[in-house]
Amino acid sequence: MSDTSPVQYWYNTKTGEVEESRDRSSWSHRMGPYPTREAAHGALDSAQHRNEEWEREDTDWRGRD
Template identity: 40%
Template sequence: MADEQFYYNPSTGEVTQGKEATWDERMGPYATREEAEAAIQNAKERNKQADAVEEADANWGKPASWEK
């Protein structure tokens, strides 16, 4: 049975059908070629959102009076 899932290779920028690259050279699996092609952009957007949440969480306001 052939692998019908798609993978994105961040090193080469190529989308492949099936596990042609090693696990550390592929993102996925994705159901469609289009989803695999959008893998990097989706990851960048998720990272940006996570960074914003982390930055907001790290902002505890003014330091305590003894820390000035």
């Protein structure tokens, strides 16, 4: 029986490399999964953008009466 699961990609924060689902490193160094190699490669940028957006939302929320 063959595995027909789609390949997922992970970003390794220790090495800066993109890994496929079958050769993942320790969970403590991974971000993902991502559907494409390109999305995994941009993991840190995506996380930074998301965190900045959440911070803006929190600031707006705190400013409300």
